[in-house]
Amino acid sequence: MTDHIDDASRTEAFFTLHHRLPRQSPGSDATTRRLLALAGPLPDRPRVLDLGCGPGRAALLLAAEAGAEVTAVDLHQPFLAELDEAAKARGLGDRIRTVRADMGDLTGPGFPAGSFDLIWAEGSAYCIGFATAVRDWQRLLAPGGALMISECVWTTDAPSAGARDFWDRNGSLRTLPETTAAAVAAGCTVSAVLLQPDSDWDTYYVPLAERVESAGPTDPGMSPGMEWALAATREELAVRREYGAEYGYAAYVLRPADPRWTTRPETAADREAVHAVNSAAFPTRDEADLVDALRADADAWLPHLSYVAEAPDGSVAAYALLTRCRVGDAPALALAPVATSPAHQRQGAGQAVVRAALDAARMHGEALVVVLGHPDYYPRFGFGPASRHGIRPGFEVPDEAMMALVLDDSVPVPVGMIRYPAAFGV
DSSP: TTOOOOHHHHHHHHHHHHHOOSSSSSSSHHHHHHHHTTTOOSSSSSSSETTTOOOOOOHHHHHHHHHEEEEEEEEOOHHHHHHHHHHHHHTOOOTTEEEEOOOOOOOOOTTTTTOEEEEEEESSSSTTHHHHHHHHHHGGHHHEEEEEEEEESSSSSSSOOHHHHHHHTTOOOOHHHHHHHHHHHTTTEEEEEEEEHHHHHHHHHHHHHHHHHOOOSSOOOOOOHHHHHHHHHHHHHHHHHGGGGEEEEEEEEEEEEOOOOOEEEOOGGGGGHHHHHHHHHSSSHHHHHHHHHHTHHHTOOOOOEEEEEEEETEEEEEEEEEEEEEEEEEEEEEEEEEEOOGGGTTTHHHHHHHEEEEHHHHHHHHHHHEEEOOOGGGGGOOOEEEETTEEEEESOOGGGGGEEESSSSSOOOOOOOOOOOOOOOO
8 A cells, every 4th residue: 555655755766766767757859959949049158947957868958059057956866966977977067057956946045036048847847837837937037038848738628538537636737728828827928839749758758667667566675655656657657558649748938928018808999099009000091991801700800819918008009910811721810910009119019919919829729820021020929931831822922921830739730822811802
């Protein structure tokens, strides 16, 4: 019987079972590199806080390839000793500082506010909860900094009873839209989401399964804690084999929302102000009239994706609209127009309202957004050339100006021509 085992004994047994394994959660060097690229431009010598670092696979890569100064935090001293040993062997001892601390209590003098350019947590935030991690770790970021936090999520809206039973006892998973909503509610915007490939699970589980198998059946000399760890791991491996298509790890790149601007869906009371902002932001009233025409198109208009940013006095400072279009035969979203009143331009209002609209699209389960716009502006939101995905407009434009953003890479990206609502006139 293992019901009487205390949490400390279980934790120690779990760490012991994972000691000297290649990984302590699903992941790969390739995924770490992709996430590093998604985190955006970093300073030449970025200050990185790796939380729940384990023996430091990510910390070593970040130090070696990003030139980062890494503060690596874990509660398990043997993991930190293993990381210190590896860092010295690779000539990275001056780049990695290990700290034994609780990621849920980063309040000491070693963790002042605004002291890190990037916070990294691969497969570890579950220890304190995703929403808690997002809420509490933001204060540690320097201006322009980002968080990378991975979280296990449902990849189906109807998980099997067996999968749900297991995860209800071991973490209560959310869907991707629900996880996005948790990040937004905690004060962040989503810069990117990457659903990790199945191969990341194999990298973790294959060596772990071999170790569990080598342990054999329990014996009289085995500690109750290790009996529990082996039984729990065998169940976890079995659940993955049977239900692995129903859940996965999603890695989120997050940034604190701009506190200067309150963003929200438009209301009926905003319509006149929205028209005025679009009229003032562009040389003609065409964009303002476009919004009115789209609002009258029941097939195109999505009221929850018509967003405003409020100025401090409550007036509408900026506007962003996402409407239903199609790529080939698949539903997608078109971002247009985006407008900022002249009095509030170049102050971040436009960026804030675009990020809020894209977050809302993610929360409603949308998968793809297209935009025709300036190639120096929209890539900051994650947009890239639509042609890379086999997506094209039905009219001639410079390739770099027609862009697409994949919001959910768990579904195939559609290929084909963009079909805009009739109001666009194309």
